[in-house]
Amino acid sequence: MSFFKHESIEINAGLLIALTMVVISIGGLVEIVPLFYIKDTIEKVEGVRPYSPLELRGRDIYQREGCYLCHSQMIRPFRDEMLRYGHYSLAAESQYDHPFQWGSKRTGPDLARVGGKYSNEWHVAHMINPRDVVPESIMPSYPWLMENELQYADVADRMRALKKAGVPYSETREEYQANVEKFGQEAADKLNILAAEQYLVAEAQAGNFDGDRSRLTEMDALVAYLQVLGTMVDFSQYEEGHFVEFR
Template structure:
């Protein structure tokens, strides 16, 4: 069949297009029925603490995702620069997730612990003071604005409705103890959300000012946890192939 024949026959073109789309769809969908899960079996991944979740809200509010992805692709150059490629398991509690391919700035999937709190604060206030070639705008108001967290329980309840395992009762709390451990379960208790948020902010002192809890505290707490939950030294190089 000549290509010209296909292009000049609208009905035939539609039929062949639908056939190609159908085959492509089946190739994508059928394998899902033959694997147990699309989430990798790893230890350590937990939902965000109340303070980290408020930091994530601020991250989204300020549009950080428009210049920074949180998805390291399984390519050698990206893994050499950023670390192990991103796992679906690491974003299973993210609503919305921050995957993507648009990067004006570096990928942030594993930025946690890479820099000190002081560096992060200075970078957010005046990016060019620490990275002269940066084109990132400054966010000085983050350290000036007190963090609003009176509605933190409502925020966590909303996330609970879409499947994030924050606990409201003793049964759910005990389930989190078994799944994430005692310490993590305490952080994920909605009934103690405000108490936990304040405790983490004061203990971490992320913005360098222990007398206040600012939006900077929350955002830095969030940035410092990114990519730190999974200990990749526990897994062989080929372990994750079975989930791909």
Template sequence: MKHESVETNAGLLIILTLAVISIGGLVEIVPLFYINDTIEEVEGVRPYTPLEQRGRDIYVREGCYTCHSQMVRPFRDEMLRYGHYSLAAESQYDHPFQWGSKRTGPDLARVGGKYSNEWQVQHLIDPQSLVPESIMPGYPWLATTPLDYSDIEGRMIALKRVGVPYSINRDEFEANVEHFGGETALMLDINRAEDNLIAQAQAGNYDGDPSFISEMDAIVAYLQVLGTMVDFNEYSEGYFAEFR
């Protein structure tokens, strides 16, 4: 069959197009019926603590996602620059996820622990003081704006309704103890949300000013946890391939 005869016959072209689309769809859909889960089974991934969650809210509010993605793709050049490619498990508690497709700035999926708290604070206040070629605007008000956490319990309850395993009763707390461990389960308890937020902010002193809890404390706490939950040294490359 000549290609010209396909292009000049509308009915045949439609039929062949539908056939190709159907085959492509089946190739992608059928394998899903033969795997138990599309999320990798890894240790360490947990929901964000109240302070980290407020930091994430500020990150979204300030539009950081418009210039920074949080998804290391499985390409050699990206893995050499950013580290192990991103796993679905790492974003399972994100609503919405921050994968992104545009990188005016570098990817932040593995930024946690890469720089000190002091570096992060200075970079947010005046990016050009650390990276002269940066076009990122400064966010100095984060360091002087008190963090509003009066509605943190409500925020956690809303996330709980979409599947994030925060606990609000004894049974849910015990389930988190079994799944995440006792220390983490305490941080995920909605009834202790404000106390946990204050305790983490004071212990971490992320903004370098212990006199009050600022929005800078929250966003730095969030940035410092990104990419730190999974110890990739415990897994072989072949292990993650089983979930694709």
């Protein structure tokens, strides 16, 4: 008897589609609804802050050049990944990312912990011609990053757009003070939309990310972004262990 009922569903395309949608909807609700009743879906981790104006522009260039297509920024909680890349990724690390850069495949290594592992000079050489530092690399070259002047006149507007998505950039004194209490004075200054261009230029000059202080290039911004990845959280307080150097 059940066979005939099952067959009647399979031969009726409209009914099959409707019942499939019902099942998918129930499954989706089972996964999503509980999140609305959990007070903290993101673990509390000290150190995570929104990107500075220069880092933000670097992230924009990272996305523009399609770096996310070959590099993920999500270390899974497996021993082999943690031995190679470091502590597994935390949800809190992506709370200000719009969109996040977790990725769905890896042609190159994961970049979630690449910040501070190599010098600025290494990154510049790697972007201009990857084979100069990694002979077996199949990554394309990006020499124009060193040639292109960084466009940052609209960085304040970019920050305002992210603010609407929930990123705590500040425009009022109250918002600024809240950031001082949450992230500290130095970080709060860089999160001030009204002074975005000023701090972008100052950070680029102080960091000298592309090795040429006479110009502000797209390489400055991209290297600044890469150098901050995985450096905001002190993972030594969460788990001790030896991690193999990023390769």
